[in-house]
Amino acid sequence: MPLRSKTVLINAEIPKRCDVLVIGGGPAGSSVAALLAKQGVEVVLLDKVAHPRPQVGESLIPHFWKYADHTGATPLIEKEGFVAKAGGITVWNGKIHRIAFAEFGFTRPALHVERDVFDELLLKHAESLGVQVFQQVAANTVDLSLESPKVCYVDRRGNDVCNGRIDCRFVIDASGPSALLAGQFKSKRLVDTRMRFLSLWGYFKHSRFVAADGRSYPATDIGKTRPVTFVTSFKDGWIWHIAMRKITSVGLVINTNRARAMDKAGREQFFLETLRRAPYLDRLLESAEYQEDSFCERPDYSYYSTKLCGENFYCIGDSASFVDPIYSHGVLNAFYNANMTALAVCESLKDPARRVRHAQLCENRIRQFYGFSRSLALGEFGGDGVDAELVRRFMRQVPPVELELMLAASSMSDRSENFHRLVADAGIDLAPSQSRVHFMEELQL
Ligand SMILES: Cc1cc2nc3c(=O)[nH]c(=O)nc-3n(C[C@H](O)[C@H](O)[C@H](O)COP(=O)(O)OP(=O)(O)OC[C@H]3O[C@@H](n4cnc5c(N)ncnc54)[C@H](O)[C@@H]3O)c2cc1C
Numbered sequence: 046m047p048l049r050s051k052t053v054l055i056n057a058e059i060p061k062r063c064d065v066l067v068i069g070g071g072p073a074g075s076s077v078a079a080l081l082a083k084q085g086v087e088v089v090l091l092d093k094v095a096h097p098r099p100q101v102g103e104s105l106i107p108h109f110w111k112y113a114d115h116t117g118a119t120p121l122i123e124k125e126g127f128v129a130k131a132g133g134i135t136v137w138n139g140k141i142h143r144i145a146f147a148e149f150g151f152t153r154p155a156l157h158v159e160r161d162v163f164d165e166l167l168l169k170h171a172e173s174l175g176v177q178v179f180q181q182v183a184a185n186t187v188d189l190s191l192e193s194p195k196v197c198y199v200d201r202r203g204n205d206v207c208n209g210r211i212d213c214r215f216v217i218d219a220s221g222p223s224a225l226l227a228g229q230f231k232s233k234r235l236v237d238t239r240m241r242f243l244s245l246w247g248y249f250k251h252s253r254f255v256a257a258d259g260r261s262y263p264a265t266d267i268g269k270t271r272p273v274t275f276v277t278s279f280k281d282g283w284i285w286h287i288a289m290r291k292i293t294s295v296g297l298v299i300n301t302n303r304a305r306a307m308d309k310a311g312r313e314q315f316f317l318e319t320l321r322r323a324p325y326l327d328r329l330l331e332s333a334e335y336q337e338d339s340f341c342e343r344p345d346y347s348y349y350s351t352k353l354c355g356e357n358f359y360c361i362g363d364s365a366s367f368v369d370p371i372y373s374h375g376v377l378n379a380f381y382n383a384n385m386t387a388l389a390v391c392e393s394l395k396d397p398a399r400r401v402r403h404a405q406l407c408e409n410r411i412r413q414f415y416g417f418s419r420s421l422a423l424g425e426f427g428g429d430g431v432d433a434e435l436v437r438r439f440m441r442q443v444p445p446v447e448l449e450l451m452l453a454a455s456s457m458s459d460r461s462e463n464f465h466r467l468v469a470d471a472g473i474d475l476a477p478s479q480s481r482v483h484f485m486e487e488l489q490l
Contacts, residue, residue: 059179059200059209063089065390066196066213067176068184070096073362073379074219075167075176079116080387082174086394089211090176091198093183093220096168097161101246101341103287103294104130104274104373105158107151108447112380118170122156125166128289129154131257131271134488135457136324137278141485142457145257148481149450157272157289184225187216187358194357214357215390219379221363222343227350234430236347240423242282242369243304245316246296247340252333253490254288261329261490264288274373278458279323283371286329293333295320298369301345313340328490347423349430353411354404359386366415366430369422372454378414385410413439420463421455437471452478 067074070092078088113119132145172178181201188195200207218226227233253261254272275286282299349366362379389407393400416436455461
């Protein structure tokens with residue numbers, strides 16, 4: 046089916062009812078909508094902004110392809126020509142580690158994607174499968190107390206702002222960090238203050254990039270030599286460097302308390318000064334051009350919701366939880382949640398009597414993935430929000446190639462102590478994966 050153009054959408058009338066209403070057209074929302082539409086389910090998706098819209102989170106690890114295969118988005122992603130990346134290099138407390146995805150047996154590359162392009166591609170793909178997509182339409186309240194949920198929205202597509210309501214059988218909240226339903230439920234919890242981080246980031250043109258050989262290359266070589274995602278720690282946190290086709294995303298993560306006393310201009314100054322002082326990064330950015338209006342920030346992004354799925358609602362992707370971007374698990378988590386939810390909703394539509402059971406099973410799955418990501422990325426979790434037994438069970442089910450990559454990656458920072466404890470408790474041997482983590486004396490930047 047040909048992709049519908051935005052003009053058609055602007056004039057289209059929003060239906061009064063549908064089977065499934067998805068709130069948000071990021072990777073989570075687009076994917077669950079696409080999967081349901083493939084099964085013949087009538088889906089309406091609302092996004093409060095018009096795509097393409099800016100989004101951070103440009104590093105994708107190679108497991109993501111299997112989810113793209115499920116939705117059918119793979120050929121479109123391949124055709125787009127995003128930057129294929131070779132692996133990762135971290136400089137953590139002065140120690141240099143390198144991994145290459147090909148050594149784990151992945152046959153398809155990981156990617157660095159411009160998220161505005163990537164997310165719009167997924168959304169258009171969902172639409173091509175029959176999802177009715179309405180952009181610039183924001184859901185504002187959800188009434189779940191009735192047999193048939195009701196979602197009230199504000200339609201900002203035309204010159205006049207209009208209010209409306211859709212009745213549906215299931216609501217899927219994929220509203221990202223806005224976490225609409227968690228806000229309504231008052232179920233959003235921030236993690237322990239020691240693990241409460243803030244991110245500051247911006248974009249550069251003409252930055253050199255690091256390749257798997259530990260050397261740096263000029264920005265113009267990006268199509269010829271595969272970059273790695275480059276991560277370096279500094280006194281207060283860590284920094285990412287992600288080279289894309291024309292632009293490089295560079296961001297830092299620090300404890301929220303560290304930035305509390307600064308205003309926005311102070312945070313931008315801190316950001317730029319930190320990059321200038323960071324080992325190796327100073328050299329990558331030496332003749333790069335900072336995009337003046339590109340500075341962004343996201344405070345307190347590590348949270349989880351205590352209520353995720355119920356008989357007529359599901360919260361997925363960042364609307365359910367977000368950990369920390371260090372191991373690039375955000376988009377993967379969104380895709381995984383979307384797959385589990387599509388399955389649960391399809392089964393529930395077929396057999397409504399079992400919908401509570403399906404919701405419970407799905408919630409466990411979402412929590413398992415969250416616990417896995419959190420133990421990998423946050424040094425200590427103190428037990429809140431994570432069921433260790435669920436995570437151990439999940440670890441035993443992760444496909445070996447994927448588990449091995451995460452086991453190897455967990456040695457590249459000092460953030461994964463919980464992960465190592467759970468791995469040992471689950472009876473998994475960490476040692477074999479370590480042979481694929483290479484130590485380097487120095488980078489030739
Ligand atoms: C600093 C930082 C760096 C990151 N780096 C990475 C990385 O390198 N790799 C990675 O995989 N992940 C990364 N992530 C995480 C990743 O960006 C997210 O996990 C991912 O975007 C989640 O997808 P989503 O669909 O759940 O939400 P989103 O992508 O946030 O999409 C939500 C959508 O919902 C819409 N919406 C919100 N409210 C409403 C409403 N009321 N009505 C209608 N629509 C609404 C929004 O407009 C948006 O389009 C990073 C995150 C941060 C904060």
